[in-house]
Amino acid sequence: MAFEGLTDRLQKALTGLKRKGKVTEADLRDSLREIRLALLDADVNYTVVKEFIRNVRDKANGAKVLEGLNPAQQIVSIVNDEMVAMMGEEAVSLNKAPKIPTVIMMVGLQGAGKTTTAGKLAKKLKDEQDARPLMIAADVYRPAAIEQLKTLGAQIDVPVFDQGVDVDPREIVRAGMALAREQKNDYVFIDAAGRLQIDEALMQELADIKAIAQPDEIMLVVDAMTGQNATETAQGFNERLGLTGITLTKLDGDTRGGAALSIRAVTGTPIKFVGQGEKLTDLDVFYPDRMASRILGMGDILTLIEKTQKEYDEKQAQATMEKMKENSFDFNDFLTQMEQVQNMGPMEDLIKMIPGMANNPALKNVKIDPKDMAHLKAIVYSMTPAERENPDLLTPSRRRRLAAGAGRPIVEVNRMIKQFNEMKKMMSSVLNGNMAGMEQMMGAMGMGGQGAGSGMQGKMANFAMKQMARRVKKSKRKRRK
Structure with missing residues (x-):
């Protein structure tokens, strides 16, 4: 990460x-x-x-x-x-035209993820705003780019306009824009050509396309793994085209991340989105305050909440909360929660969004193997419906049967059931207002209370929570204004 x-x-x-x-x-x-x-x-x-x-x-x-x-x-x-x-202080939204279509011109060097980002952003607008985007394939120098865009378009059900590789990109954009106006598409994405490095021919072509399309947003896609080269690339494109936004990709890779810290300060162009995965849903709005918290190891609880809201059904979540309070949470609920958590991304990344967890020595370099989750599921799937609803039925002989059915050691079955019961009691205690239960849980996680003493971990966690509360209050005041 x-x-x-x-x-x-x-x-x-x-x-x-x-x-x-x-x-x-x-x-x-x-x-x-x-x-x-x-x-x-x-x-x-x-x-x-x-x-x-x-x-x-x-x-x-x-x-x-x-x-x-x-x-x-x-x-x-x-x-x-x-x-x-x-x-940049605050998140910056996409520029939007006063009348349709809003034109977004995607630019960047080859390999930065420009075409994929166009697909991700189109899907995001389609899902969140019920938008009707059109994507224009204007990169005729890399035939795979056209096919890639068409494949992405088919996956997200967004039309792609192309005229092959033998037509001048300027003419493709001109024809694509005419089609978008005719079809009344509200967004147009122009997937412009890239190069291995900035050159005059590329910049002239992009300047011509800008003059034809009059884009409302010129979005530079930059590979965060290129370090200071990312800043230099942004400067080069900004001087010739006048960038309005930047998307940083591959923030989930082995990158030192300096581009995110300096690219805005050097170019004055806001980072609007970050790509942190290969799935078409792996595109997030860039929040400077949240990124700073993550860099300082203070977690990112707001992003974690948003991820949770996307995956969790509100009524189901409320029902689960009530079951936890009543201490009637069972293995059916556990299985549902596990599947929803898996949909939110790698567990180690989610843990680090919790204030205090990114600095916890016990979680240092933790890597949760997806196979471990599969093993837990296999144990639950080996239970009878009655056993899932009433974990107290799991006698030693039944546990041996579960181990054989799931193909896992008996000690693993015993450990999972023990942890499930401890979690169930702890959550019930916390949700019913028992602060001793909260201290016990925080101590177990190394965030303070009885288990963490007066070390830096507990203080940093408490400080992170205060910082988060301060930001939430600030956000509320701005909304009232």
Whole structure:
């Protein structure tokens, strides 16, 4: 996952601060040096890093510690705010034309994921706004691009206009735009040509297409794994075309993530979307505050909530909550929850969105094998309907039968049933307002309470929750205005 190395380095830099009433220059020196090196190693632009460190130093030096926060947490707050400012403060939506169609011109170098992103964005608009998009295949230099776009169009039920590889891209765009106006499509995606690198011929062609289509959005698709080259690419396209938005792809890959931190500061162009997977649903709105929280290891609870809302039926979720409160949650419910969680993405990524979990040593480098989930399902599928509804029926002899039916060791069956029962009791306790149950659960997760003592993990988790509450209040105030 992106930013893991940066998160580790930043955490090490911040945990060495001394407990003092004020954050002095002496306290800051070593930690800011490590923060600077961490950002540079993550491929953040040098000029951006220099300004970032200066701003943090100016705000942190001599600042009074906020109530309940130690100096390390005070600097985390300042670093967090500076990261949010660097990445653009708030999410920026797609530009929209006053009348249809809204034209989105997709540009970028080959291999960045431009064609796939066009399909993902078209699907997102179709699903969320009931839009009727049309995609225009204008990349005639890479025949596979046309076929790829047509395949994507078939998968998401979006029409693709193409005239093969023997027609000038300018004429294809002109004809495609005429068709979109005739069909009254509300969005048009132009999948323009890319190159291995920026050259004059490419830029002239793109400038001509821009003049013909008059796009409302010129979206640059950048591979986050290219590091500082991503920023240089954005600068090149922006100077010639005047970009309106950027989509960062491959943020789920082995990337240091510096492009996300510096591309907005260098170009002034907002990052609007991020791609974090190969599925056509793996395209998310870019929220600077959420990204900063993830980079600092404070989780991303709002994105986790949104993912949950997409996958969970509200009535079913309410029914499950009631069953948990009544302590009647059974293995049928467990199976349903497991399947819905799997649809939300890799478990290790979801865990790290929970405040305090990204920094938990017990979860460091955790990789949850999808086969493990399959094994759990196999055990549940081996149960009779009565056993699923009443786990108390699972005597030792029945457990041996489950192990044989699922092809799993008996110890694995016993462990799963024990964990299920503990989770069931804990959730019932928490949902019925028993704070001891909450402390027990947080302690088990290393987030504070009885199990975590007074370590940095619990404090960071508490601080993350305070930060999140502050943002939610701020969002509510803006909506009221």
